[in-house]
Amino acid sequence: MRRLMCLLACVAVAAAGCEREARRYTELPAAANRSTAVRLTMLQPGSPQPLSNVQSPYQYNAYGLSEGKRLYAAYNCAGCHGLNGGGAIGPALTDDKWIYGSHADQLFSTISQGRPDGMPSFGGHIPDQQIWQLVAYVQSLAGMVSQDAATSRNDDQAAAKPENRIEDARQIQTGHR
Amino acid sequence: MGAPLIQSALHPAGIQAARIEHLWWVMFWVCSVVFVAVVVAMGIAVVRGRGAASSASEATLARSVAIAVGLSIVALLVLLTEGELVGRGVASLREQDPNALRIQITGNQWWWDVQYLNPNPSLIVTTANEIHIPVGRPVGIVLRSNDVIHSLWIPALHGKRDLIPGRVTEIWLQADRAGFYRGQCAEFCGLQHAKMALGVVADLPDDFERWLTQMRSPAPAPTTPSQTRGKDVVERGPCAMCHTVVGTLAGGRTAPDLTHIASRSSIGAGSLPNTRGNLGGWIVDPQHVKPGNHMPAPGLSSEEVQPLLDYLETLK
Numbered sequence: 001m002r003r004l005m006c007l008l009a010c011v012a013v014a015a016a017g018c019e020r021e022a023r024r025y026t027e028l029p030a031a032a033n034r035s036t037a038v039r040l041t042m043l044q045p046g047s048p049q050p051l052s053n054v055q056s057p058y059q060y061n062a063y064g065l066s067e068g069k070r071l072y073a074a075y076n077c078a079g080c081h082g083l084n085g086g087g088a089i090g091p092a093l094t095d096d097k098w099i100y101g102s103h104a105d106q107l108f109s110t111i112s113q114g115r116p117d118g119m120p121s122f123g124g125h126i127p128d129q130q131i132w133q134l135v136a137y138v139q140s141l142a143g144m145v146s147q148d149a150a151t152s153r154n155d156d157q158a159a160a161k162p163e164n165r166i167e168d169a170r171q172i173q174t175g176h177r
Numbered sequence: 178m179g180a181p182l183i184q185s186a187l188h189p190a191g192i193q194a195a196r197i198e199h200l201w202w203v204m205f206w207v208c209s210v211v212f213v214a215v216v217v218a219m220g221i222a223v224v225r226g227r228g229a230a231s232s233a234s235e236a237t238l239a240r241s242v243a244i245a246v247g248l249s250i251v252a253l254l255v256l257l258t259e260g261e262l263v264g265r266g267v268a269s270l271r272e273q274d275p276n277a278l279r280i281q282i283t284g285n286q287w288w289w290d291v292q293y294l295n296p297n298p299s300l301i302v303t304t305a306n307e308i309h310i311p312v313g314r315p316v317g318i319v320l321r322s323n324d325v326i327h328s329l330w331i332p333a334l335h336g337k338r339d340l341i342p343g344r345v346t347e348i349w350l351q352a353d354r355a356g357f358y359r360g361q362c363a364e365f366c367g368l369q370h371a372k373m374a375l376g377v378v379a380d381l382p383d384d385f386e387r388w389l390t391q392m393r394s395p396a397p398a399p400t401t402p403s404q405t406r407g408k409d410v411v412e413r414g415p416c417a418m419c420h421t422v423v424g425t426l427a428g429g430r431t432a433p434d435l436t437h438i439a440s441r442s443s444i445g446a447g448s449l450p451n452t453r454g455n456l457g458g459w460i461v462d463p464q465h466v467k468p469g470n471h472m473p474a475p476g477l478s479s480e481e482v483q484p485l486l487d488y489l490e491t492l493k
Contacts (some may be wrong), residue, residue, distance in 0.1 A: 024460065025464040025469055079244060124414075126418055126473075127415065127474065127475065127476055129473060155343075
Protein backbone atom coordinates (compact mmCIF):
# COMPACT_ATOMS: atom_id res chain seq x y z
CA MET A 1 0.00 0.00 0.00
CA ARG A 2 2.78 2.40 0.97
CA ARG A 3 4.63 1.44 -2.20
CA LEU A 4 1.57 2.22 -4.29
CA MET A 5 1.19 5.59 -2.60
CA CYS A 6 4.86 6.33 -3.31
CA LEU A 7 4.38 5.44 -6.95
CA LEU A 8 1.28 7.58 -7.22
CA ALA A 9 3.11 10.50 -5.60
CA CYS A 10 5.97 10.13 -8.11
CA VAL A 11 3.53 10.08 -11.02
CA ALA A 12 1.75 13.15 -9.64
CA VAL A 13 5.03 15.06 -9.30
CA ALA A 14 6.08 14.06 -12.80
CA ALA A 15 2.72 15.07 -14.22
CA ALA A 16 2.90 18.44 -12.48
CA GLY A 17 6.39 18.93 -13.92
CA CYS A 18 5.14 18.15 -17.41
CA GLU A 19 2.55 20.90 -17.19
CA ARG A 20 5.17 23.35 -16.00
CA GLU A 21 7.50 22.52 -18.88
CA ALA A 22 4.97 22.15 -21.70
CA ARG A 23 5.50 24.49 -24.64
CA ARG A 24 2.26 24.80 -26.55
CA TYR A 25 3.01 26.88 -29.61
CA THR A 26 -0.11 26.49 -31.67
CA GLU A 27 -2.78 25.38 -29.32
CA LEU A 28 -5.63 27.71 -28.64
CA PRO A 29 -6.52 26.99 -25.06
CA ALA A 30 -9.91 25.55 -24.34
CA ALA A 31 -12.35 28.36 -24.67
CA ALA A 32 -12.71 29.76 -21.22
CA ASN A 33 -16.05 30.93 -20.08
CA ARG A 34 -16.18 34.63 -20.68
CA SER A 35 -19.82 35.09 -19.81
CA THR A 36 -19.11 36.61 -16.42
CA ALA A 37 -18.07 39.94 -17.88
CA VAL A 38 -17.21 42.70 -15.51
CA ARG A 39 -20.20 44.56 -14.13
CA LEU A 40 -20.29 48.28 -14.03
CA THR A 41 -23.15 48.19 -11.56
CA MET A 42 -23.82 46.17 -8.44
CA LEU A 43 -27.44 45.68 -9.45
CA GLN A 44 -28.14 42.26 -10.93
CA PRO A 45 -31.37 40.48 -11.74
CA GLY A 46 -32.07 37.50 -9.52
CA SER A 47 -29.51 36.44 -6.97
CA PRO A 48 -25.88 37.60 -7.49
CA GLN A 49 -23.89 35.28 -9.75
CA PRO A 50 -21.21 33.27 -8.00
CA LEU A 51 -17.61 33.95 -9.00
CA SER A 52 -16.40 32.10 -12.04
CA ASN A 53 -13.59 29.63 -11.45
CA VAL A 54 -12.14 29.86 -14.96
CA GLN A 55 -8.35 29.98 -14.85
CA SER A 56 -5.79 30.94 -17.42
CA PRO A 57 -4.53 27.75 -19.10
CA TYR A 58 -1.01 29.05 -18.51
CA GLN A 59 -1.29 29.45 -14.77
CA TYR A 60 1.05 26.53 -14.08
CA ASN A 61 3.01 26.79 -17.30
CA ALA A 62 6.48 28.35 -17.22
CA TYR A 63 6.67 28.94 -20.97
CA GLY A 64 3.26 30.62 -21.12
CA LEU A 65 4.16 32.85 -18.19
CA SER A 66 7.50 33.85 -19.71
CA GLU A 67 5.75 34.59 -23.01
CA GLY A 68 3.30 36.75 -21.06
CA LYS A 69 6.20 38.66 -19.61
CA ARG A 70 7.73 39.19 -23.05
CA LEU A 71 4.40 40.34 -24.49
CA TYR A 72 3.85 42.66 -21.53
CA ALA A 73 6.86 44.63 -22.79
CA ALA A 74 6.29 44.02 -26.52
CA TYR A 75 2.70 45.30 -26.51
CA ASN A 76 3.69 48.17 -24.26
CA CYS A 77 1.59 47.23 -21.25
CA ALA A 78 4.70 48.48 -19.45
CA GLY A 79 4.16 51.93 -20.96
CA CYS A 80 1.26 52.59 -18.57
CA HIS A 81 1.41 49.91 -15.88
CA GLY A 82 5.17 50.09 -15.31
CA LEU A 83 7.83 47.62 -16.35
CA ASN A 84 7.38 45.49 -13.24
CA GLY A 85 3.69 46.26 -12.88
CA GLY A 86 4.31 48.95 -10.30
CA GLY A 87 1.93 51.33 -12.03
CA ALA A 88 2.46 54.74 -13.60
CA ILE A 89 -0.13 56.49 -15.76
CA GLY A 90 -2.12 53.25 -15.42
CA PRO A 91 -2.96 51.44 -12.17
CA ALA A 92 -0.43 49.22 -10.42
CA LEU A 93 -0.85 45.49 -10.96
CA THR A 94 1.14 44.32 -7.96
CA ASP A 95 -1.23 45.41 -5.22
CA ASP A 96 -4.58 44.03 -4.11
CA LYS A 97 -6.72 46.70 -5.70
CA TRP A 98 -8.42 45.51 -8.88
CA ILE A 99 -10.83 48.01 -10.33
CA TYR A 100 -12.32 45.50 -12.77
CA GLY A 101 -11.61 42.29 -10.92
CA SER A 102 -8.67 39.93 -10.59
CA HIS A 103 -10.23 36.68 -11.77
CA ALA A 104 -8.83 35.23 -14.97
CA ASP A 105 -12.04 35.78 -16.93
CA GLN A 106 -12.31 39.36 -15.67
CA LEU A 107 -8.70 40.09 -16.64
CA PHE A 108 -9.33 38.51 -20.02
CA SER A 109 -12.32 40.79 -20.57
CA THR A 110 -10.35 43.83 -19.42
CA ILE A 111 -7.51 43.17 -21.87
CA SER A 112 -9.80 42.06 -24.66
CA GLN A 113 -12.51 44.73 -24.39
CA GLY A 114 -10.55 47.59 -22.89
CA ARG A 115 -11.83 49.75 -20.06
CA PRO A 116 -12.90 53.40 -19.79
CA ASP A 117 -10.32 56.10 -19.16
CA GLY A 118 -7.35 54.66 -20.96
CA MET A 119 -7.19 50.88 -21.14
CA PRO A 120 -7.05 49.99 -24.86
CA SER A 121 -8.96 47.03 -26.21
CA PHE A 122 -6.66 44.32 -27.58
CA GLY A 123 -9.34 41.94 -28.80
CA GLY A 124 -8.97 41.19 -32.51
CA HIS A 125 -5.51 42.72 -32.55
CA ILE A 126 -3.75 39.86 -30.78
CA PRO A 127 -4.71 36.17 -30.62
CA ASP A 128 -6.70 34.92 -27.61
CA GLN A 129 -3.80 32.62 -26.74
CA GLN A 130 -1.58 35.65 -26.11
CA ILE A 131 -4.28 37.33 -24.02
CA TRP A 132 -4.37 34.25 -21.80
CA GLN A 133 -0.60 34.37 -21.48
CA LEU A 134 -0.85 38.02 -20.45
CA VAL A 135 -3.60 37.16 -17.97
CA ALA A 136 -1.37 34.57 -16.33
CA TYR A 137 1.58 36.96 -16.23
CA VAL A 138 -0.48 39.80 -14.77
CA GLN A 139 -1.73 37.42 -12.09
CA SER A 140 1.85 36.38 -11.36
CA LEU A 141 2.69 40.02 -10.58
CA ALA A 142 0.34 39.75 -7.61
CA GLY A 143 1.48 36.26 -6.62
CA MET A 144 -1.61 34.53 -7.94
CA VAL A 145 0.07 31.78 -9.93
CA SER A 146 2.21 28.82 -9.08
CA GLN A 147 5.50 30.15 -7.68
CA ASP A 148 7.60 27.43 -9.28
CA ALA A 149 6.33 28.30 -12.76
CA ALA A 150 6.49 32.10 -12.48
CA THR A 151 9.25 34.00 -14.26
CA SER A 152 12.47 34.68 -12.40
CA ARG A 153 14.57 37.82 -12.11
CA ASN A 154 15.23 40.21 -14.98
CA ASP A 155 18.59 40.44 -16.66
CA ASP A 156 18.85 44.07 -15.66
CA GLN A 157 18.45 45.62 -12.24
CA ALA A 158 14.90 45.85 -11.04
CA ALA A 159 13.46 47.47 -7.96
CA ALA A 160 10.74 44.85 -7.67
CA LYS A 161 10.98 41.26 -6.52
CA PRO A 162 11.05 38.70 -9.34
CA GLU A 163 7.62 37.20 -9.97
CA ASN A 164 8.60 33.80 -8.63
CA ARG A 165 9.49 35.31 -5.27
CA ILE A 166 6.17 37.02 -4.72
CA GLU A 167 4.69 34.96 -1.98
CA ASP A 168 1.30 33.38 -1.59
CA ALA A 169 -1.63 34.97 -3.27
CA ARG A 170 -3.17 37.65 -1.20
CA GLN A 171 -6.86 37.58 -0.65
CA ILE A 172 -7.88 39.56 -3.63
CA GLN A 173 -10.67 42.04 -3.69
CA THR A 174 -12.53 41.41 -6.88
CA GLY A 175 -14.18 44.69 -7.59
CA HIS A 176 -17.89 45.10 -7.24
CA ARG A 177 -19.94 42.24 -8.55
CA MET B 178 19.30 27.45 -51.26
CA GLY B 179 21.70 27.28 -54.22
CA ALA B 180 25.30 26.19 -54.19
CA PRO B 181 26.84 25.22 -50.86
CA LEU B 182 29.74 27.58 -51.52
CA ILE B 183 27.61 30.55 -50.40
CA GLN B 184 28.53 29.63 -46.83
CA SER B 185 32.13 28.48 -46.95
CA ALA B 186 35.14 30.01 -45.21
CA LEU B 187 37.33 28.22 -47.77
CA HIS B 188 35.80 30.13 -50.67
CA PRO B 189 36.30 33.70 -49.53
CA ALA B 190 34.59 36.52 -51.36
CA GLY B 191 36.17 39.35 -49.41
CA ILE B 192 39.54 40.55 -48.20
CA GLN B 193 38.90 39.69 -44.54
CA ALA B 194 37.77 36.16 -45.26
CA ALA B 195 40.76 35.74 -47.60
CA ARG B 196 43.12 36.60 -44.76
CA ILE B 197 41.38 34.14 -42.46
CA GLU B 198 41.46 31.48 -45.17
CA HIS B 199 45.20 32.07 -45.58
CA LEU B 200 45.73 31.55 -41.84
CA TRP B 201 43.60 28.42 -41.99
CA TRP B 202 45.77 26.91 -44.71
CA VAL B 203 48.99 27.85 -42.87
CA MET B 204 47.67 26.08 -39.78
CA PHE B 205 46.55 23.16 -41.89
CA TRP B 206 49.97 22.65 -43.49
CA VAL B 207 51.99 23.23 -40.32
CA CYS B 208 49.80 20.82 -38.40
CA SER B 209 49.87 18.28 -41.24
CA VAL B 210 53.68 18.37 -41.44
CA VAL B 211 53.99 18.05 -37.65
CA PHE B 212 51.50 15.20 -37.60
CA VAL B 213 53.28 13.31 -40.39
CA ALA B 214 56.67 13.90 -38.79
CA VAL B 215 55.48 12.57 -35.42
CA VAL B 216 53.88 9.51 -36.99
CA VAL B 217 57.01 8.77 -39.05
CA ALA B 218 59.29 9.18 -36.03
CA MET B 219 57.09 6.91 -34.00
CA GLY B 220 57.04 4.34 -36.81
CA ILE B 221 60.83 4.32 -37.00
CA ALA B 222 61.07 3.89 -33.23
CA VAL B 223 58.65 0.97 -33.35
CA VAL B 224 60.54 -0.73 -36.19
CA ARG B 225 63.98 -0.28 -34.62
CA GLY B 226 62.79 -1.56 -31.30
CA ARG B 227 64.33 -1.19 -27.89
CA GLY B 228 67.80 -2.45 -28.74
CA ALA B 229 68.78 0.50 -30.92
CA ALA B 230 67.85 3.07 -28.28
CA SER B 231 69.91 1.41 -25.54
CA SER B 232 72.92 1.18 -27.82
CA ALA B 233 72.72 4.83 -28.93
CA SER B 234 75.16 7.22 -27.29
CA GLU B 235 74.10 9.99 -24.94
CA ALA B 236 75.22 12.55 -27.54
CA THR B 237 72.97 11.09 -30.28
CA LEU B 238 69.95 11.22 -27.99
CA ALA B 239 70.65 14.79 -26.94
CA ARG B 240 70.92 15.80 -30.59
CA SER B 241 67.58 14.17 -31.44
CA VAL B 242 65.85 15.96 -28.58
CA ALA B 243 67.39 19.28 -29.62
CA ILE B 244 66.18 18.84 -33.21
CA ALA B 245 62.65 17.99 -32.05
CA VAL B 246 62.49 20.99 -29.69
CA GLY B 247 63.95 23.27 -32.35
CA LEU B 248 61.41 22.18 -34.97
CA SER B 249 58.55 22.69 -32.48
CA ILE B 250 59.74 26.21 -31.72
CA VAL B 251 60.02 27.00 -35.44
CA ALA B 252 56.45 25.74 -36.03
CA LEU B 253 55.21 27.77 -33.08
CA LEU B 254 56.95 30.92 -34.32
CA VAL B 255 55.52 30.46 -37.83
CA LEU B 256 52.00 30.16 -36.42
CA LEU B 257 52.41 33.07 -34.01
CA THR B 258 53.82 35.33 -36.71
CA GLU B 259 51.11 34.43 -39.18
CA GLY B 260 48.44 34.87 -36.50
CA GLU B 261 49.77 38.33 -35.63
CA LEU B 262 50.02 39.41 -39.28
CA VAL B 263 46.52 38.18 -40.10
CA GLY B 264 45.16 39.82 -36.95
CA ARG B 265 46.68 43.16 -37.99
CA GLY B 266 45.37 42.74 -41.51
CA VAL B 267 41.86 42.02 -40.27
CA ALA B 268 41.98 45.01 -37.94
CA SER B 269 43.30 47.37 -40.63
CA LEU B 270 39.92 47.73 -42.31
CA ARG B 271 38.65 49.30 -39.12
CA GLU B 272 40.46 52.56 -39.87
CA GLN B 273 38.01 55.28 -40.67
CA ASP B 274 37.15 55.37 -44.31
CA PRO B 275 34.88 58.31 -45.17
CA ASN B 276 33.45 56.20 -47.96
CA ALA B 277 32.46 53.38 -45.63
CA LEU B 278 28.89 52.16 -45.45
CA ARG B 279 27.43 51.89 -41.94
CA ILE B 280 24.81 49.30 -41.09
CA GLN B 281 23.31 48.44 -37.73
CA ILE B 282 22.16 44.88 -37.15
CA THR B 283 20.16 44.02 -34.04
CA GLY B 284 19.77 40.37 -33.07
CA ASN B 285 16.37 39.09 -31.96
CA GLN B 286 15.03 35.62 -31.29
CA TRP B 287 15.24 34.56 -34.18
CA TRP B 288 15.74 37.19 -36.83
CA TRP B 289 18.01 40.10 -37.75
CA ASP B 290 16.77 43.69 -37.62
CA VAL B 291 18.74 45.79 -40.12
CA GLN B 292 19.14 49.56 -40.37
CA TYR B 293 21.23 51.41 -42.94
CA LEU B 294 22.49 54.32 -40.88
CA ASN B 295 22.55 57.85 -42.22
CA PRO B 296 23.14 61.21 -40.52
CA ASN B 297 19.88 62.31 -42.15
CA PRO B 298 17.13 60.38 -40.34
CA SER B 299 14.81 60.49 -43.36
CA LEU B 300 17.35 58.48 -45.35
CA ILE B 301 17.65 55.64 -42.81
CA VAL B 302 16.52 52.36 -44.32
CA THR B 303 15.02 49.62 -42.16
CA THR B 304 14.79 46.05 -43.36
CA ALA B 305 15.31 42.56 -41.98
CA ASN B 306 17.11 39.26 -42.51
CA GLU B 307 18.73 40.23 -45.81
CA ILE B 308 21.33 42.91 -46.45
CA HIS B 309 22.78 44.31 -49.63
CA ILE B 310 26.35 45.62 -49.65
CA PRO B 311 28.33 47.29 -52.41
CA VAL B 312 31.33 45.44 -53.83
CA GLY B 313 34.71 46.99 -53.05
CA ARG B 314 33.56 49.33 -50.29
CA PRO B 315 34.27 48.78 -46.59
CA VAL B 316 31.15 48.07 -44.56
CA GLY B 317 31.10 48.75 -40.83
CA ILE B 318 28.34 46.79 -39.11
CA VAL B 319 27.28 47.89 -35.64
CA LEU B 320 25.92 44.92 -33.71
CA ARG B 321 23.38 44.97 -30.90
CA SER B 322 21.03 42.46 -29.32
CA ASN B 323 17.55 42.82 -27.89
CA ASP B 324 17.38 39.59 -25.93
CA VAL B 325 20.16 37.01 -25.69
CA ILE B 326 23.68 36.68 -27.09
CA HIS B 327 23.76 36.00 -30.83
CA SER B 328 26.74 35.86 -33.15
CA LEU B 329 27.00 37.04 -36.74
CA TRP B 330 28.99 34.78 -39.03
CA ILE B 331 29.20 35.26 -42.78
CA PRO B 332 31.96 32.73 -43.55
CA ALA B 333 32.57 33.99 -47.09
CA LEU B 334 33.20 37.53 -45.81
CA HIS B 335 34.59 37.43 -42.29
CA GLY B 336 34.87 35.59 -38.98
CA LYS B 337 32.33 35.74 -36.17
CA ARG B 338 31.35 38.64 -33.98
CA ASP B 339 28.97 38.36 -31.04
CA LEU B 340 25.85 40.48 -30.55
CA ILE B 341 25.59 41.10 -26.82
CA PRO B 342 22.62 42.63 -25.02
CA GLY B 343 23.56 45.95 -23.44
CA ARG B 344 26.78 46.26 -25.46
CA VAL B 345 27.65 47.54 -28.89
CA THR B 346 30.11 45.55 -30.97
CA GLU B 347 31.34 46.20 -34.47
CA ILE B 348 32.61 44.25 -37.46
CA TRP B 349 34.24 45.54 -40.63
CA LEU B 350 34.06 43.61 -43.83
CA GLN B 351 34.29 44.11 -47.56
CA ALA B 352 33.08 42.00 -50.46
CA ASP B 353 35.31 41.79 -53.50
CA ARG B 354 33.02 39.68 -55.64
CA ALA B 355 29.34 40.17 -56.40
CA GLY B 356 27.08 37.32 -55.36
CA PHE B 357 24.83 35.90 -52.67
CA TYR B 358 26.38 34.77 -49.40
CA ARG B 359 24.73 33.18 -46.42
CA GLY B 360 25.35 34.26 -42.87
CA GLN B 361 24.23 32.33 -39.83
CA CYS B 362 23.81 32.94 -36.12
CA ALA B 363 26.82 31.20 -34.60
CA GLU B 364 26.00 31.38 -30.90
CA PHE B 365 23.24 29.12 -29.58
CA CYS B 366 20.38 31.49 -28.86
CA GLY B 367 17.39 29.26 -28.25
CA LEU B 368 15.05 26.86 -29.94
CA GLN B 369 15.24 28.24 -33.49
CA HIS B 370 18.92 29.16 -33.48
CA ALA B 371 19.41 27.03 -36.58
CA LYS B 372 16.78 28.96 -38.51
CA MET B 373 18.37 32.33 -37.97
CA ALA B 374 20.14 33.06 -41.23
CA LEU B 375 21.18 36.36 -42.76
CA GLY B 376 21.25 36.69 -46.53
CA VAL B 377 24.02 38.91 -47.87
CA VAL B 378 23.77 40.21 -51.42
CA ALA B 379 26.95 41.83 -52.69
CA ASP B 380 25.94 44.19 -55.50
CA LEU B 381 27.96 46.22 -57.97
CA PRO B 382 28.00 49.84 -56.73
CA ASP B 383 25.38 51.04 -59.23
CA ASP B 384 23.02 48.18 -58.44
CA PHE B 385 23.50 48.86 -54.76
CA GLU B 386 22.60 52.55 -55.07
CA ARG B 387 19.52 51.61 -57.09
CA TRP B 388 18.49 49.11 -54.43
CA LEU B 389 19.04 51.61 -51.61
CA THR B 390 16.92 54.23 -53.40
CA GLN B 391 14.18 51.67 -53.89
CA MET B 392 14.34 50.75 -50.19
CA ARG B 393 13.79 54.39 -49.23
CA SER B 394 10.45 54.49 -50.99
CA PRO B 395 7.29 53.74 -49.00
CA ALA B 396 4.97 50.89 -49.91
CA PRO B 397 3.16 51.49 -53.21
CA ALA B 398 -0.57 52.15 -53.06
CA PRO B 399 -2.68 49.10 -53.90
CA THR B 400 -4.03 49.10 -57.44
CA THR B 401 -6.56 46.24 -57.51
CA PRO B 402 -9.57 45.66 -55.24
CA SER B 403 -7.91 42.51 -53.92
CA GLN B 404 -4.73 44.39 -53.02
CA THR B 405 -6.80 47.08 -51.33
CA ARG B 406 -8.49 44.41 -49.26
CA GLY B 407 -5.06 42.97 -48.43
CA LYS B 408 -3.83 46.33 -47.20
CA ASP B 409 -6.97 46.53 -45.10
CA VAL B 410 -6.12 43.16 -43.53
CA VAL B 411 -2.61 44.39 -42.69
CA GLU B 412 -3.90 47.57 -41.10
CA ARG B 413 -6.98 46.24 -39.34
CA GLY B 414 -5.83 42.73 -38.54
CA PRO B 415 -3.22 41.50 -36.12
CA CYS B 416 -0.25 42.15 -38.47
CA ALA B 417 0.04 45.82 -37.54
CA MET B 418 0.56 45.00 -33.86
CA CYS B 419 4.13 43.93 -34.59
CA HIS B 420 5.05 44.69 -38.22
CA THR B 421 5.73 47.93 -40.03
CA VAL B 422 4.75 48.71 -43.61
CA VAL B 423 5.98 52.24 -44.30
CA GLY B 424 3.26 54.28 -45.98
CA THR B 425 0.41 52.50 -44.18
CA LEU B 426 -0.98 52.56 -40.66
CA ALA B 427 1.01 49.44 -39.75
CA GLY B 428 3.80 50.61 -37.45
CA GLY B 429 4.65 47.81 -35.03
CA ARG B 430 8.30 47.64 -34.06
CA THR B 431 8.75 44.19 -32.57
CA ALA B 432 8.85 42.11 -35.75
CA PRO B 433 10.59 42.34 -39.14
CA ASP B 434 9.81 45.38 -41.30
CA LEU B 435 7.61 44.29 -44.22
CA THR B 436 7.82 47.43 -46.38
CA HIS B 437 9.88 45.57 -49.01
CA ILE B 438 9.17 41.94 -48.10
CA ALA B 439 8.67 40.91 -51.72
CA SER B 440 12.23 41.95 -52.58
CA ARG B 441 13.78 39.46 -50.15
CA SER B 442 14.79 35.98 -51.22
CA SER B 443 13.59 34.15 -48.11
CA ILE B 444 11.08 34.37 -45.27
CA GLY B 445 11.42 33.49 -41.61
CA ALA B 446 15.14 34.45 -41.53
CA GLY B 447 16.18 31.96 -44.17
CA SER B 448 13.58 29.33 -43.21
CA LEU B 449 11.86 29.13 -46.61
CA PRO B 450 12.33 30.55 -50.12
CA ASN B 451 10.07 33.56 -50.57
CA THR B 452 7.31 32.23 -52.82
CA ARG B 453 3.59 32.95 -52.67
CA GLY B 454 2.84 29.42 -51.45
CA ASN B 455 5.48 29.49 -48.74
CA LEU B 456 4.41 32.94 -47.59
CA GLY B 457 0.79 31.81 -47.38
CA GLY B 458 1.76 28.71 -45.42
CA TRP B 459 3.89 30.77 -43.10
CA ILE B 460 1.13 33.31 -42.42
CA VAL B 461 -1.53 30.68 -41.79
CA ASP B 462 0.61 28.65 -39.37
CA PRO B 463 4.05 30.10 -38.58
CA GLN B 464 4.48 27.62 -35.73
CA HIS B 465 4.47 24.72 -38.12
CA VAL B 466 7.45 26.01 -40.08
CA LYS B 467 9.49 27.38 -37.19
CA PRO B 468 8.05 26.12 -33.88
CA GLY B 469 8.48 28.52 -31.01
CA ASN B 470 9.08 31.65 -33.08
CA HIS B 471 7.35 34.73 -31.79
CA MET B 472 4.78 35.04 -34.57
CA PRO B 473 1.44 33.56 -33.45
CA ALA B 474 -1.04 32.10 -35.90
CA PRO B 475 -3.08 35.21 -36.74
CA GLY B 476 -6.32 33.31 -37.31
CA LEU B 477 -7.11 34.83 -40.71
CA SER B 478 -9.76 33.31 -42.95
CA SER B 479 -8.94 32.22 -46.50
CA GLU B 480 -10.95 35.20 -47.79
CA GLU B 481 -8.42 37.36 -45.99
CA VAL B 482 -5.23 35.41 -46.73
CA GLN B 483 -5.43 35.49 -50.54
CA PRO B 484 -5.92 39.29 -50.77
CA LEU B 485 -3.21 39.67 -48.13
CA LEU B 486 -0.80 37.68 -50.33
CA ASP B 487 -1.82 39.77 -53.36
CA TYR B 488 -0.92 42.87 -51.40
CA LEU B 489 2.33 41.57 -49.91
CA GLU B 490 3.53 40.60 -53.39
CA THR B 491 3.42 44.26 -54.40
CA LEU B 492 5.80 45.29 -51.60
CA LYS B 493 8.94 45.17 -53.71
